[in-house]
Amino acid sequence: MEILSKFLEKNGLVFAFLVVGMIMYGSGIMSIRLTNKKIPGSAIAIIIGLVLAYLGGVFTDGQKGLADVPFFSGFGLMGGSMFRDFAVVSTAMGASLLVMRSTGWVGLLSLFLGVLLSFLGGVIVAFLWGYRDAESLTTIGAGACTYIVGPVTGAAVGASSDVIALSIAAGVVKTIVVTIGTPFVARSVGLDNPHTAMIFGGLMGTTSGVTAGLAATDPKLVPYGALTATFYTGIGCLLCPSLLYLLMRGIF
């Protein structure tokens, strides 16, 4: 047993390849047998991943889901931002420059609108829950953008640590909602072409959620959504602690 656990810890990444491969295989079969291909295998695999992350969090009390279980530490590397971004960039190989260019300014508009609307949504929820100070409202609003914008903003405006934790949680919820929800709502919002995928990426902003959600919907759309979403966190970190915070200070 000790040899096994030591071996798996040392060879974490390779073991993660094996486990993910098995998850993909299993979810492919589930997609065909249980849902008659109505829910794509990749969507099932991602949901299995989230469930495993929850279990990992419950068992270890850590913050990195399954990766905190020593056996599965390789998931941290395989699912970390380096591999993710590397793979996301590679999807651009088949993308059309023409589409990217023609969506240009609407993509930009969707980015700013995405940050503003998310912020507003977060602020309204926080307000309804009884928060009245500009710092907390701003931080929770920022968390509603992405789970990176939240703590960056919270630290900048001097919010309390429980509010910062809350803003991270809100951002993680957003990522999960986008991941799971995208394939189900894609048709009703017309998310079936590169143009809309770029707008979607700009409005949602969570790179993890957007890329995972689009992957489960139609892998061809991934590069377009990722292209705009990748600017979102930066713009959020720019606007929330400055302009939007001042706005909040003016109101409250």
Add this chain to the structure above:
Amino acid sequence: MIIYGVALLAFCYVIGQLLGEYLGQLIGVDANVGGVGFAMLLLVLLNDWLRKKNYLDPLTENGVQFWSQMYIPIIVAMAATQNVKVAVSSGLIALFAGLVPVVIGLAVIPFLSRLSKSASRAPHGNPQ
């Protein structure tokens, strides 16, 4: 050779991400601004150029394609490393603060995509 493709991808990644880091610093934000986006644009442009020059052989292309095929498995691994517990256990306010922006965003999509379609139709004369 496969490694040429992987190296090409790595080149785009490094340049793009560095640009994102510097841009972040330039505008005074503690985050990478659009690194992945710059890398993607660079890859699209380089791919276009190399194809025209006929420098791309199928093996080189496979070096990039491999990673784009690995993309969904990587996303599954990423999903498995999210802090789902905190999201589930943080109560209703976190749930709503995460959910409401998504719903608002989804509601705006059809409006914006109509805007984009009419904009792209006007100068080029063809949709999409």
